[in-house]
Amino acid sequence: MCHCKGVTSRQIDSAIMAGAESVEEIGASCGAGTKCGGCVPLIEMLLESRLSLNAKIETNKGSVPTPQTPAPVHQTAIHETPVQLIAS
Numbered sequence: 001m002c003h004c005k006g007v008t009s010r011q012i013d014s015a016i017m018a019g020a021e022s023v024e025e026i027g028a029s030c031g032a033g034t035k036c037g038g039c040v041p042l043i044e045m046l047l048e049s050r051l052s053l054n055a056k057i058e059t060n061k062g063s064v065p066t067p068q069t070p071a072p073v074h075q076t077a078i079h080e081t082p083v084q085l086i087a088s
């Protein structure tokens with residue numbers, strides 16, 4: 001992602017997971033974005049995406065999703081429904 005410093009998006013992800021919350025903190029962590037600045041818009045996009053995802057995960061912590069159970073099938077209704085034959 002950062003050609004000047006040879007930093008991959010995975011390394012930037014690791015910096016974010018380690019607590020980096022700004023382009024400057026990512027730069028301090030792995031060097032990305034600290035030379036020409038050409039990759040900074042991409043770093044910002046990745047940062048925004050990851051922080052947004054982390055916020056959603058934090059919001060949903062503690063709420064266990066309820067498994068969706070299918071509506072009960074009424075076996076009797078199926079058996080009581082007359083079969084219609086279609087003549088061709």
Ligand code: FES
Binds near residue numbers: 001032034037040
């Ligand atoms: S490409 Fe990242 S600082 Fe130049």
